[in-house]
Every structure is written in structure tokens, then in C-alpha cells.
Amino acid sequence: MSRRPSGPLRRGWTTGACAAAAARAALEALLTGRFPDPVAIRLPGGERPSFALALKEMLPDAARAGIVKDAGDDPDVTHGALVVAEIARGPAGGGLRFQAGPGVGTVTRPGLPLAPGEPAITAGPRAMIAQALKDAAEAAEAEPPRDLLVTLAIPGGEALAARTHNARLGIVGGLSILGTTGIVTPYSCAAWIHSIHRGIDVARAAGLRHLAASTGSTSEKAVQRLYNLPETALIDMGDFAGGTLKYLRGHPVPRLTLAGGFAKLAKLAAGHLDLHSGQSRIEAAWLAGTLQAMGCNEDLVGRAQKAQSAGEVLALAGGRGGDLARRVALGAREVALATLAGGIAVDVVVFDRQGETLAHVGP
Numbered sequence: 234m235s236r237r238p239s240g241p242l243r244r245g246w247t248t249g250a251c252a253a254a255a256a257r258a259a260l261e262a263l264l265t266g267r268f269p270d271p272v273a274i275r276l277p278g279g280e281r282p283s284f285a286l287a288l289k290e291m292l293p294d295a296a297r298a299g300i301v302k303d304a305g306d307d308p309d310v311t312h313g314a315l316v317v318a319e320i321a322r323g324p325a326g327g328g329l330r331f332q333a334g335p336g337v338g339t340v341t342r343p344g345l346p347l348a349p350g351e352p353a354i355t356a357g358p359r360a361m362i363a364q365a366l367k368d369a370a371e372a373a374e375a376e377p378p379r380d381l382l383v384t385l386a387i388p389g390g391e392a393l394a395a396r397t398h399n400a401r402l403g404i405v406g407g408l409s410i411l412g413t414t415g416i417v418t419p420y421s422c423a424a425w426i427h428s429i430h431r432g433i434d435v436a437r438a439a440g441l442r443h444l445a446a447s448t449g450s451t452s453e454k455a456v457q458r459l460y461n462l463p464e465t466a467l468i469d470m471g472d473f474a475g476g477t478l479k480y481l482r483g484h485p486v487p488r489l490t491l492a493g494g495f496a497k498l499a500k501l502a503a504g505h506l507d508l509h510s511g512q513s514r515i516e517a518a519w520l521a522g523t524l525q526a527m528g529c530n531e532d533l534v535g536r537a538q539k540a541q542s543a544g545e546v547l548a549l550a551g552g553r554g555g556d557l558a559r560r561v562a563l564g565a566r567e568v569a570l571a572t573l574a575g576g577i578a579v580d581v582v583v584f585d586r587q588g589e590t591l592a593h594v595g596p
Contacts, residue, residue, distance in 0.1 A: 242419035245305030247412025248316055249358025252385050254284040255318035257365035258298035263320050264373040268298060274365045276415040287315060295321035307419040310396050314387050323382040329363060330382050336390020342403025344438025345431055353404045354385060357413040385410055398428045401464055402435050426476045432468050433484055439465055444486050446470040446477050448493030455588035456492035475506025478572040488578045491569055495558055495591060496543035498583050502564025520546045523560050529553060558583045558592035566595055
């Protein structure tokens, strides 16, 4: 996960908000022949941001507008992407319809809130766009058109989607249009947590009975080899152990494997559900106490108390490192079982940086 900058952080706008603003501008142009620039929209929370247009294009039977997404200080993969909305009149009786243009994905698997075949435009952005179109008609002093086709595109979106988990979720051809509030809060990592939840939904819809949630790519590859799991069974939880476990509590599967490195799982064993170094720290006292409970000498325990990292404690443990890793795995499993509140069989695997198993506990 990226390092958080110091100082006040600047908020940004979701792809859904950018799409809503572009759609409003395109419809006003279709109705009046003029593009509002900047264009303002109403967000669900009442805010009214304005967006400068980066693209204005009148077509024979449609209008197209584009906005460059500003994610603020959030390390968002779509920051700087052009979000384009094309508005055209649709067939009579069709109502408001959405279509995926270049760079916007299409849903291909069950389990997501959208049916297979639908463009990957979630409910929040659809509602924001509908409101923006209504406001556009009012501004143009015209009746809101009953039948409209909204085509959203993100040029280069298919390449950007390769840096997300869309393919694993069964979203092909590009990015998802996301955003419930329209606002990007820096380092809230809402998109990552959304991906975790949707990954669990897709796996459950596919009937998978065993999922593996990993803290990083090395542990994910290692646990996939260990159990020969399909890709849809793999959940990249990163630092969000709490978000993963709490969602599974309400959306359970029969079996869960937690996989990660010693440092991340030591944080979980110590009771931290957010494993980011900025949100939790390895409690030297906890690891030192574990070594003491293992019967290690006071000199080793004292040095462990002063250690600067979990890896340093593991190195200090020397030949007892395997025992310490097992204690960490046991502790992580206890925290996971308590968070899940029953009903799910859990095992925990601690891997080293080469993907070799340091400890494995559980069923």
C-alpha cells in the first residue's frame, strides 16, 4: 500500500461523479446546442461541485462530454483518466438505459449487484446520473426526455483495469464506474474494500466452499499452490483483515484460509484488524511476552522488547523462530474466529518472503 503523505489531504471525485457531470453537460448540449462549462452537479450528500470540461463534441444525433478525474491526494488508479459520457435519444419506451463504451467493463459472472451482460456501472453512479440528467433538463427549461441512452467510456480504461481485480470479479473490457457519495476520501481505500466484498460475493455465487484471503501477492501465490485453488477463491485482503472478516461474518463460506507474512499476521494476532503500519504497530511487548511464554531466556526477551520490527524479533528468535511463527498463527486464528463469530472453519498459514511455509495451524 502506498505511503500516506503528511499534512492535510485533498479530497477528490469518484468516476461516478465525473460521469454524472459529463452526462449533464452532454444532455444540456443536446437540448440547447451549448455545453455548460464548468458544469455543476448535486451529490447525494448535498454538495454541489463544479467540473471543467476536457471534451465537448456535438454529433449528428448525440452529444459527448468528458471530464478528467481528479482523485485528490488518493493513490487512485483512475486519477487523471478521462471519463466520457455520450447522450443520445433512445427507442420509445426504453427509458433510461446505460451502455459500456471503450474502457468501461461488462459484468460476466453472477454474484455482483449487476446481472451478467450489464455494463459495470454501479447503482450509486446510475442514481447520480439520473439526477444530473433531470437537472440538465430543468436548466434547459425543457421536459426531461423519457428515453435516453447513456454510454460511458474511459479511454485507456482496459489497460488501467489490468491493475485492478476486475478480471477476477468477472468484469471484462475495462473499469467499473463506482462511487456512492461521489467523493473520494484520501486513503479510505474504499475501492479496495469494495473489491474484497465483491470478490466474496462472486465466490459465493460460484458455489465455492473454500476461500483464501491473503495479505500480499507472495502469500496469495503460495496459498493457491498449497490448495490448488481457482482464482475466484482468492481474496486480496491486503491490510483489511477486519473488513474481510466482518463481511464474511454476514456472508459466510464453509472454510477460510488466512495467508500472510509474519509481520502482518503478528499484527492480527496482537488484535489489530487494520494491518497497515500507519494504523497499527507491532507491539514489542506482545511478541516479547510470547517468547517469554515459550520459555526463552530473559536476554532474548529483553532484546525483543526493544526490536523495531517483527522481522527483527523473528531473526532474534533464531532456532525458536518456527515456534514463534506458530504462536503468531494461533493468535491470528483466535482473533479471526472471534471476529467471524462462528460457523466458518479457519486455518492460518504464515509464509516467508520466498513463499515458504513458516507455520500452518487450523483444520
